[in-house]
Amino acid sequence: xxxxxxxxxxxxxxxxxxxxxxxxxxxxxxxxxxxxxxxxxxxxxxxxxxxxxxxxxxxxxxxxxxxxxxxxxxxxxxxxxxxxxxxxxxxxxxxxxxxxxxxxxxxxxxxxxxxxxxxxxxxxxxxxxxxxxxxxxxxxxxxxxxxxxxxxxxxxxxxxxxxxxxxxxxxxxxxxxxxxxxxxxxxxxxxxxxxxxxxxxxxxxxxxxx
Amino acid sequence: xxxxxxxxxxxxxxxxxxxxxxxxxxxxxxxxxxxxxxxxxxxxxxxxxxxxxxxxxxxxxxxxxxxxxxxxxxxxxxxxxxxxxxxxxxxxxxxxxxxxxxxxxxxxxxxxxxxxxxxxxxxxxxxxxxxxxxxxxxxxxxxxxxxxxxxxxxxxxxxxxxxxxxxxxxxxxxxxxxxxxxxxxxxxxxxxxxxxxxxxxxxxxxxxxx
Numbered sequence: 001x002x003x004x005x006x007x008x009x010x011x012x013x014x015x016x017x018x019x020x021x022x023x024x025x026x027x028x029x030x031x032x033x034x035x036x037x038x039x040x041x042x043x044x045x046x047x048x049x050x051x052x053x054x055x056x057x058x059x060x061x062x063x064x065x066x067x068x069x070x071x072x073x074x075x076x077x078x079x080x081x082x083x084x085x086x087x088x089x090x091x092x093x094x095x096x097x098x099x100x101x102x103x104x105x106x107x108x109x110x111x112x113x114x115x116x117x118x119x120x121x122x123x124x125x126x127x128x129x130x131x132x133x134x135x136x137x138x139x140x141x142x143x144x145x146x147x148x149x150x151x152x153x154x155x156x157x158x159x160x161x162x163x164x165x166x167x168x169x170x171x172x173x174x175x176x177x178x179x180x181x182x183x184x185x186x187x188x189x190x191x192x193x194x195x196x197x198x199x200x201x202x203x204x205x206x207x208x209x210x
Numbered sequence: 211x212x213x214x215x216x217x218x219x220x221x222x223x224x225x226x227x228x229x230x231x232x233x234x235x236x237x238x239x240x241x242x243x244x245x246x247x248x249x250x251x252x253x254x255x256x257x258x259x260x261x262x263x264x265x266x267x268x269x270x271x272x273x274x275x276x277x278x279x280x281x282x283x284x285x286x287x288x289x290x291x292x293x294x295x296x297x298x299x300x301x302x303x304x305x306x307x308x309x310x311x312x313x314x315x316x317x318x319x320x321x322x323x324x325x326x327x328x329x330x331x332x333x334x335x336x337x338x339x340x341x342x343x344x345x346x347x348x349x350x351x352x353x354x355x356x357x358x359x360x361x362x363x364x365x366x367x368x369x370x371x372x373x374x375x376x377x378x379x380x381x382x383x384x385x386x387x388x389x390x391x392x393x394x395x396x397x398x399x400x401x402x403x404x405x406x407x408x409x410x411x412x413x414x415x416x417x418x419x420x
Contacts (some may be wrong), residue, residue: 040243042246042249042253043239043242043243043245043249044243046239046242046249046252046253046256047239047242049256050225050226050228050235050239085240085243085244086240086243088243089239089240089243124249124253125250125253125254125257126253126256126257134257134260134261135261135263137257137261138257138258138261138262138263139261139263141258142262142263151265154258154262155262155265157223157227158226158227158255158258158259158262159262159264159265161227161228163229164224164227164229179218179219179220182220182223183220185258186220186223186251186254186255189254189258190254193254
């Protein structure tokens with residue numbers, strides 16, 4: 001099956017036809033690779049950060065991920081163009097593993113032509129607010145939590161990294177109550193971020209209301 | 211697992227806390243590749259986790275809660291305390307008398323009784339004199355000195371006072387205007403009611419000598 005065939009088939013049967021079209025567009029017109037980057041940069045960054053890779057190294061791995069994907073699309077095409085996100089995710093996971101095994105060169109050889117157009121106006125939370133402002137927002141959140149219990153849950157969950165089950169047991173909280181604490185904290189944090197002009201906080205606040 | 215389940219389970223918070231199993235994490239990360247709302251959640255929780263202040267910092271930086279009356283309570287209570295203590299001090303000093311300038315007090319030794327007991331010695335006062343202090347030496351140890359009006363009634367305690375000193379002499383203090391308006395007869399009273407006249411004094415404003 002040729003790339004065109006697979007693309008046609010994927011577009012016909014895949015529920016995520018957007019990915020397939022995007023992959024085809026990237027193969028045909030290099031400037032549309034920006035759209036891949038905008039769509040997947042932030043979740044892929046979280047994949048790297050989740051694997052305890054520092055931000056600079058994660059940025060490097062992110063570039064490698066997109067480079068591999070774009071080369072793959074342009075040369076061989078994807079086996080399942082409708083699952084571009086899945087392909088990028090698997091590539092990122094493999095690169096993260098290789099990073100921890102020390103299998104990657106310290107610095108990658110950037111492909112200037114491929115990456116020259118990779119820029120993004122949709123900034124992540126960490127990119128939008130500087131370090132001090134983020135810290136201030138979190139302090140404000142902790143100060144504004146209505147109950148000492150909520151503060152204790154967050155401290156134990158994130159600062160002391162205690163297991164949820166241990167926290168629930170010692171504080172006599174049900175799973176629902178525990179999730180409500182998290183939900184309240186997330187809501188308040190969204191409000192604080194909105195006051196700082198971070199637009200990305202709007203979506204989740206509204207969606208949680210329903 | 212669909213988006214609603216991820217949201218209701220606070221999966222983003224658990225993900226950042228490394229609470230998910232390998233399989234759950236993979237499911238969520240694949241979902242996140244196509245869900246900007248969950249990416250927002252993960253970014254927010256990661257910022258909260260990264261900037262979570264130590265408990266003592268939270269306590270120390272807890273913002274001052276501004277009260278409805280504007281937060282001027284400390285200043286107002288301090289001012290109030292100053293006013294009350296000032297007023298109390300004034301009243302006590304007024305009761306005790308004298309908080310007199312030395313130029314407002316005229317001090318005399320009891321003039322020698324050279325004439326009859328009814329003949330009054332006029333004490334020369336400065337125009338601004340407010341008090342007259344009279345030292346009465348040679349009073350018997352079991353006697354006390356009293357001041358009476360011409361009818362023999364003791365002068366009101368509010369207008370004069372008498373006290374014994376260590377050397378056995380007595381100090382009598384009069385309001386200057388009292389002595390300017392009426393004479394004071396001085397007597398030494400014994401325990402049995404016996405009374406010895408010490409003389410009579412009154413006061414008048416006189417120009418300075420020379």
